[in-house]
Amino acid sequence: MLTVTGLSRSFGGVYAVRDVSLAVADGEVCGVIGPNGAGKSTLFNLITGHLEADHGQISFRGHRVERLAPHRRARLGMSIVFQAARVFRGMTVRENVMVGMHGRTGAGFVSAALRLPRHRRDEREITAEAEAVLSRVGLAEWADRPADLLPIGQQRALQLARALCARPRLLLLDEPASGLRGQERERLAALVEELRADGLTILLVEHDVAFVTRLADRVVVLDLGRVIADGPPAEVRADPLVLAAYLGQSA
Numbered sequence: 001m002l003t004v005t006g007l008s009r010s011f012g013g014v015y016a017v018r019d020v021s022l023a024v025a026d027g028e029v030c031g032v033i034g035p036n037g038a039g040k041s042t043l044f045n046l047i048t049g050h051l052e053a054d055h056g057q058i059s060f061r062g063h064r065v066e067r068l069a070p071h072r073r074a075r076l077g078m079s080i081v082f083q084a085a086r087v088f089r090g091m092t093v094r095e096n097v098m099v100g101m102h103g104r105t106g107a108g109f110v111s112a113a114l115r116l117p118r119h120r121r122d123e124r125e126i127t128a129e130a131e132a133v134l135s136r137v138g139l140a141e142w143a144d145r146p147a148d149l150l151p152i153g154q155q156r157a158l159q160l161a162r163a164l165c166a167r168p169r170l171l172l173l174d175e176p177a178s179g180l181r182g183q184e185r186e187r188l189a190a191l192v193e194e195l196r197a198d199g200l201t202i203l204l205v206e207h208d209v210a211f212v213t214r215l216a217d218r219v220v221v222l223d224l225g226r227v228i229a230d231g232p233p234a235e236v237r238a239d240p241l242v243l244a245a246y247l248g249q250s251a
């Protein structure tokens, strides 16, 4: 699904990501962890196209994408949930999902303004699809509530719903557990597990090691911009290099 080869990016002569290679197989949940400043966010932004690499290649579903703009990578099937993403205030949960879907329908502004039959059909389809995606993330009962009044865990689920509307092949999650407490974190983990069971491929960049090692089939560990371990969670957790990287940080 995704292959990253020899990817590097520096800021002011200091490498944030250095010669990173990794591969994510179809249907896999791949986690990326690492201590503070390891290069996780930089790697995430290089893969999505929000940062440009100095060197290296990124292949996505057989296409070379490292020079493509983010929206063109999205069109190939990458969908992103950003850490800092917000919901639209003053809109309901359902509207929050629908607003991103309008760009995808065939009928344009004129048919919408004149309320032509094609526009009305599109509206019906969009509403039905929004309902489906909200059920998928467990928000169906919240559809008519103002989105900004949802608890943070459900706002995170709403962001996932919006990302799913694009029918992605690869879902990229940037620190999805940040700011979530016990039960909310559990619910998000269950949701990611369901999406995996549906066959979605997921790249999960996350600070919370327990959250990642529980969900991921494979974990890539970064430290100081480099990959220091890559393997099944149990193996990675016992790796002396990984332990040293995290212990070094707490020391």
Ligand SMILES: Nc1ncnc2c1ncn2[C@@H]1O[C@H](COP(=O)(O)OP(=O)(O)OP(=O)(O)O)[C@@H](O)[C@H]1O
Binding pocket: 011, 012, 015, 016, 034, 035, 036, 037, 038, 039, 040, 041, 042, 043, 207
């Ligand atoms: N835009 C930037 N300009 C300058 N330096 C940057 C920039 N972005 C990242 N860096 C540096 O690159 C290194 C890696 O940062 P990055 O944010 O990718 O790490 P991280 O693993 O996501 O860290 P954290 O877990 O703390 O969010 C850090 O030393 C950081 O200071």
